[in-house]
Amino acid sequence: MADAALTASPGAGVAGRGRFAARAARAVWPVLMIVGVIVAIWYAACLPMNVKESLNQAERAGAVIVPEGGQARRDASPWVLMAQNPGHLGGVWSQDRPRLPAPHQVAVELYETTVGMALAGRAFSNRSLFTHAWVTLSATLLGFGIGTALGILLAVGIVHNRAMDMSVMPWAIASQTIPILALAPMIIVVLNSVGISGLLPKALISAYLSFFPVVVGMVKGLRAPEAAQLDLLRTYSATRAETLWKLRLPASMPYLFASLKVGVAASLVGAIVAELPTGAVAGLGARLLAGSYYGQTVQIWSALFAAALLAAALVGLIALAQRLVLGRMGMAR
Amino acid sequence: MALIAGSLVFWAVAWWLNVRLAASRWAGTAAGRLAVPAIFGLTLLVLWEGLVRGLQVPSVILPPPSAIAARFAVSTDILWADFVQTFVKGALTGYAIGAVAAFAVALAADRWEVLRRGMLPVGSFMAALPIVGTAPILVMWFGFDWQSKAAVVVVMVFFPILVNTVEGLRAADAMQRDLMITYAASPVQTLLKLRLPAAMPFVFNGLKISTTLALIGAIVAEFFGSPTLGMGFRISTEVGRLALDMVWAEIVVAALAGSAFYGAVALIERRVTFWHPSQRGRG
Numbered sequence: 030m031a032d033a034a035l036t037a038s039p040g041a042g043v044a045g046r047g048r049f050a051a052r053a054a055r056a057v058w059p060v061l062m063i064v065g066v067i068v069a070i071w072y073a074a075c076l077p078m079n080v081k082e083s084l085n086q087a088e089r090a091g092a093v094i095v096p097e098g099g100q101a102r103r104d105a106s107p108w109v110l111m112a113q114n115p116g117h118l119g120g121v122w123s124q125d126r127p128r129l130p131a132p133h134q135v136a137v138e139l140y141e142t143t144v145g146m147a148l149a150g151r152a153f154s155n156r157s158l159f160t161h162a163w164v165t166l167s168a169t170l171l172g173f174g175i176g177t178a179l180g181i182l183l184a185v186g187i188v189h190n191r192a193m194d195m196s197v198m199p200w201a202i203a204s205q206t207i208p209i210l211a212l213a214p215m216i217i218v219v220l221n222s223v224g225i226s227g228l229l230p231k232a233l234i235s236a237y238l239s240f241f242p243v244v245v246g247m248v249k250g251l252r253a254p255e256a257a258q259l260d261l262l263r264t265y266s267a268t269r270a271e272t273l274w275k276l277r278l279p280a281s282m283p284y285l286f287a288s289l290k291v292g293v294a295a296s297l298v299g300a301i302v303a304e305l306p307t308g309a310v311a312g313l314g315a316r317l318l319a320g321s322y323y324g325q326t327v328q329i330w331s332a333l334f335a336a337a338l339l340a341a342a343l344v345g346l347i348a349l350a351q352r353l354v355l356g357r358m359g360m361a362r
Numbered sequence: 363m364a365l366i367a368g369s370l371v372f373w374a375v376a377w378w379l380n381v382r383l384a385a386s387r388w389a390g391t392a393a394g395r396l397a398v399p400a401i402f403g404l405t406l407l408v409l410w411e412g413l414v415r416g417l418q419v420p421s422v423i424l425p426p427p428s429a430i431a432a433r434f435a436v437s438t439d440i441l442w443a444d445f446v447q448t449f450v451k452g453a454l455t456g457y458a459i460g461a462v463a464a465f466a467v468a469l470a471a472d473r474w475e476v477l478r479r480g481m482l483p484v485g486s487f488m489a490a491l492p493i494v495g496t497a498p499i500l501v502m503w504f505g506f507d508w509q510s511k512a513a514v515v516v517v518m519v520f521f522p523i524l525v526n527t528v529e530g531l532r533a534a535d536a537m538q539r540d541l542m543i544t545y546a547a548s549p550v551q552t553l554l555k556l557r558l559p560a561a562m563p564f565v566f567n568g569l570k571i572s573t574t575l576a577l578i579g580a581i582v583a584e585f586f587g588s589p590t591l592g593m594g595f596r597i598s599t600e601v602g603r604l605a606l607d608m609v610w611a612e613i614v615v616a617a618l619a620g621s622a623f624y625g626a627v628a629l630i631e632r633r634v635t636f637w638h639p640s641q642r643g644r645g
Contacts, residue, residue, distance in 0.1 A: 059480030067484075128503065192377075192384035195395065196402035206624035207617040208577040210494075211593070214585070214601045215609050219423050222604075290490070298492045305585045313495075321498030321586055329498050337491045344490050 071132050075121045077107035078129035083120035084110060092117050130327045138331040155311075158335050164312040165300050166339060168228055172235020173296040177289065179236070180243030187244070188251040188277070189269065201244050209237060213303050231303040231312075238299040239292030246288025250281025283360060286351035293343045301336060313339070369412025376405040425607040433607040434614060440596070441615050448593040449619050451508035452580035456515025460576075461569060464520045468527035472557075482528055489521040497583040511583045511592075518579040519572035523565070530564025531557055563638050566631040573623045577616060 081102055088094045095113045096102060102110060111118060122131040130138075139158070146157040153160050183201075187194045213234050220230040254276050262272045304314030313336045320329035380398050388394035407427050413419070414426040421429060434441065471478040497514045504510035534557045542552045584594025593612050600608040 056479065056483075059476045059478075060483050061480075062476065063480030063484050191389070192381040192398070195384050195389065195398035196380050197399075199395075199399040200403065203621060206574055207620045208574060208581055210578045211581050211597055211613055211616045214598055215606065215613075218601045218604075219606070223423060294490045294492070298494055301492055301495060302582055302585075305582075317495055317498050318586070321502065324502075326499070326502070333495045333499070336495050340491050341487065 068132055071129075072122070075127070075129050075131050076111055076118060079121040079124050079127045080107045080110050080118065082124055082127065084114055084117060086120050086124075087114075087117040126324050127326055130330050134327055135330045135334060138327045139334055142331060143335075158313075158316075158331065161311055161313050161316050161332070162335055162339055165297070165304070165314065165336075168231035168300040168303070168312075169235050169293070169296045169343070171228065172232035172237075172299065173239050173293050174236075175232065176236035176239035176296065177243050177292060180240045180288075180292075181247055181285075183244050184247030184251055185273065187248050189273075194248075198248065201241055204241055205245070209241075210234075210299065210302055212237070213299065214305070217303055231300050234303040235296035235299040238295040242288045242291040242295065243285075246284045246291075247281055250284025251277045253277075253284065254280045279358060282355060282358060283351075286347060286355070289347050290344050290351075293347060294340055297336070297340050297343065363416065365412045365416035369409050369416070372408050372412070373405055376401050376408075422604040422606060425610060429607045430610040430614065434611040437608065437611065440591075441611060443591050444593045444596050444612065445615055445619065447508060447589075447591050448511065448580050448584065449577065449623075452511030452583070452592070453515055453576040453623075455508070456512035456580065457519055457572065457576040459512065460516040460519035461523050461572070463516065464523035464568075465527055465565075468524050468531065471524075471528050472531040472553075478528060482525065485521050485525045485528070489525055493518050493521075494579060494582045497579070498586045501583060501586045506587045506589055508592075511580045511588075514583040515576045515579040518575045522571045522575065523568040526564045526568030526571075527561060530561030533557075533564060534560040562631075562635045563640070566627065566635065569627050570624060570631070573627055574620055577620050577623065581616065 081099075084094050084102060085099045088097075088099070094102075094117060096105070121127070123134070124130070127134070142156060142158040146154060147159070151157060153163075183197070187198060216234055216237075217230045220226065220233070251273075258276060258280075259272070262276055267275070301312070301314040301317070304312040305318055313332050316332035316335075317329055320326065320332060380401055383389060383394055383398050383401075386394075388397075410424075411426045411428060414424055425433075467481070471481045494514070496517055497510075500513040500517070501510045504513050538556055538560070539552065542556050547555070581594040581597070584592045585598050588595040593616055596612050597609055600606075600612070
């Protein structure tokens with residue numbers, strides 16, 4: 030688009046736009062193809078996964094199935110069953126509790142528990158995914174905010190204090206190789222036993238998970254200014270605080286946004302996992318757990334997709350903020 | 363009271379020592395770089411021990427490090443069994459399968475341009491998603507034993523390794539490729555002698571990120587159902603019984619296993635990519 034704006038002739042703009050569209054299409058088609066292949070494989074995989082339940086259902090409805098009786102089919106290979114009963118496979122995509130729900134079943138469930146319930150005026154009832162997504166999202170955002178703020182503070186301290194740098198930094202890096210998520214159940218239960226429950230324990234786990242990526246990224250970012258730039262500020266006799274505000278912090282923005290993207294995804298995972306050990310009643314993690322207890326596979330899959338959409342939206346929002354901020358600062362790539 | 367005062371004094375002394383060390387000429391040496399964080403870690407342990415004992419924090423809230431160490435020492439056989447179940451069977455198996463699969467798909471994506479263009483955005487998208495959420499589904503499909511945990515790990519490590527390998531296979535620059543063309547090298551030769559070695563720093567980046575993911579996947583998957591052993595199983599049941607010293611002992615095992623796993627992959631990386639600027643001058 031930029032080259033189109035530079036040329037004066039009116040036709041060039043159109044040609045530039047055409048080229049832009051062509052480039053966008055070139056980028057989109059392969060992605061659509063891959064997504065299409067995945068959906069096709071998904072539909073095909075429903076056949077062997079759901080064939081036994083589907084045949085049982087067909088037999089109860091009066092169809093003749095080879096071999097007869099669910100008992101005889103229990104240990105049979107799904108491929109053999111599919112070959113022997115080609116006429117009775119329609120049910121694999123419409124089971125109530127399939128081993129693998131078909132994509133459209135998940136889509137319908139997602140629609141019914143979000144838009145459908147909103148249209149019925151029950152957008153925030155207990156069955157609505159909006160309720161559960163909000164419970165998880167609020168913990169994620171609170172934790173992400175806490176973790177990011179503390180992370181930036183610690184990074185500023187590390188950059189300005191050599192003793193702190195040498196003491197804390199190796200541990201901050203090492204802690205990234207540790208499965209911190211394993212602490213989640215204990216934090217929840219311990220905080221519960223001292224009377225803190227609800228949003229805060231989940232937010233603390235989210236904060237913990239987003240904390241370290243932000244520290245490591247921000248230390249890198251605050252050290253990004255070149256020696257010449259730091260020297261220039263010294264010739265201005267700038268104080269350390271001025272150097273921080275006018276040079277180090279602006280220079281660290283690209284690093285900050287990169288670690289924010291990692292951090293927000295980690296925060297969401299933290300909030301979801303934090304809902305598992307207490308048997309929480311609300312939240313996307315609670316939906317996953319309840320679905321796995323009661324064999325409600327469609328519910329699990331729709332909670333999973335809701336979580337994925339939420340993660341994509343959060344990362345997308347940060348990417349948008351990144352483009353706006355870095356664009357305004359003249360740092361856009 | 364003496365315990366609290368003592369640990370606070372220890373803190374002050376250690377702080378002073380670290381400030382002095384960081385300012386001294388020892389700071390640049392290997393000994394200094396090791397001593398300062400070691401003193402800091404020791405200070406944390408002493409503070410923890412002193413404050414927990416001094417303030418008489420009940421052990422169902424936070425056990426002191428000495429109690430955790432004692433628990434660790436007397437239950438090494440349980441910890442070892444859990445470690446084998448979760449780490450060796452679940453995490454390592456899944457990690458190996460996931461890495462090989464991701465590598466194979468990356469090679470295919472490198473061979474067919476359309477596949478790469480489609481795979482890269484989808485892969486980066488998937489890598490940012492909360493994939494641990496697939497755990498209940500995979501536990502339902504593959505049963506309670508380690509196979510389902512390995513399956514979760516496969517899905518978790520697949521996308522980071524895939525994205526990094528595909529990126530890495532494009533790392534060789536045009537000049538180097540041209541050189542291979544002037545040698546009349548076949549595509550396979552170019553792949554083996556130039557592009558795969560050039561991709562290795564990226565591949566190892568993905569492999570290193572995935573070490574932690576593998577362990578997380580194996581542990582979290584056990585929260586959705588497992589046989590009566592495994593690190594995730596032990597953590598969730600001992601938390602329920604408020605035996606927090608055992609929980610902390612499992613967390614120590616997880617931390618050691620995670621660091622050792624990462625360290626091992628980093629060591630292999632140093633051997634394989636000894637030529638890369640980031641590895642030079644590291645003895």
